[in-house]
Amino acid sequence: MRRLTGIANVRPWGEAAVDIVFEGDRIASVAPHRSGALGSHSIGADVLDGRGLLALPTIVNAHAHIDKSWLGLPWQSYGGDGGTDGRIRHERARRDELGIPSLERTAAVLDAHVRHGTTALRTHVDVDLGVRLRGIEAVREAVAAYDGAVEATIVAFPQDGVLRRPGVLKLLDAAAAAGADHIGGLDPASIDRDPVGQLDGIFGLAERHGVGIDIHLHDAAELGAFQLELIVARTDRLRLAGRVNIAHGFAIAQLPQAQRRDLLQAMGELGITFTTVAPLRLPQLPLAEFDAAGVAFAFGTDGIRDLWSPYGDGDTLAIARQFARASSIVRDEDLHRVVELATSDAAGFVGRAVHDLVPGARADVVLLDAEHAMDALVRTPPRIAVVGGARLLHESPTIDQGDHHG
Structure with missing residues (x-):
């Protein structure tokens, strides 16, 4: 990894x-090109020539599963039953055969995310009676290979349920004690069939260890809304404001507008956030309503090439594009807003106060051959260069000077 002292001639956000x-x-400073800000440092040694390319803060993946992909293995045909519980059973039946979790598979997925411009991610890592904490160990080792240039926030995730598998709560407790950043949950009503019990368990661990909570909630409409109400009540009662995230949360987009408005207002007041993978078969999170209520949300890839689905390549910007297109977002200000959600505004999802191209922020920069942020979103062009913590992590083959916008 080449260490850099700067990048010359780039256009932050298309400016x-x-x-x-x-x-x-x-980032120490941002100054007009050719102002002498880079001093005696020369392009090609420790200064990257940006060639007038678009610069954005790197793309944040706020919902990944880097511990359980078959990326790099021969093609695996989709099998097993559909639905959340069916996919869990199929995964449990085949993961040992495929060597999941493993450092090799995890590193391959992480590398794919980096090539697509992600240097900070929140990843759910399976914790259950079969793998115990081995997945977390593999993730930490894969991230450590980047020597600080890539950062991962870890969610200890009970993919097989919490209460229906005695002993999982103790494993989650151990994961939090060993440094996991968040405790996960999964469909308290339809998986454990005890929403009060599951939420009491994971909220209790979060309160005891001072960690966050990140709950997968697939349950639809009124059943999902019921669980959202329980989550709001516990967040308020235990004073865990700003520490709770809902992953997926399809139900919120399926409710009558008045009911959704009230729920969003309550969640906004408590700093409850959402992450979405923009599923095409379901209504998207309503951006304007979320912004009006002050409820932050961010994008993630979910699993890529795993036993749940053969799709995915690690490109979170493509997920943002999918969200925008499925939401019929077409105006410049709204397209720009979606790029903010995928980059700078996702800072809090990976434990950062700021994630932008400004002094004091981490030197995490992605360069794209695009006119501006809106163009980058709708075309999702290849990432020309990816810089994490001032180190060059990925660089594509040189493009002709006349090919880029500027």
């Missing part, structure tokens, strides 16, 4: 060309 100066793993 005028600048030089970005790094100090350590941080």
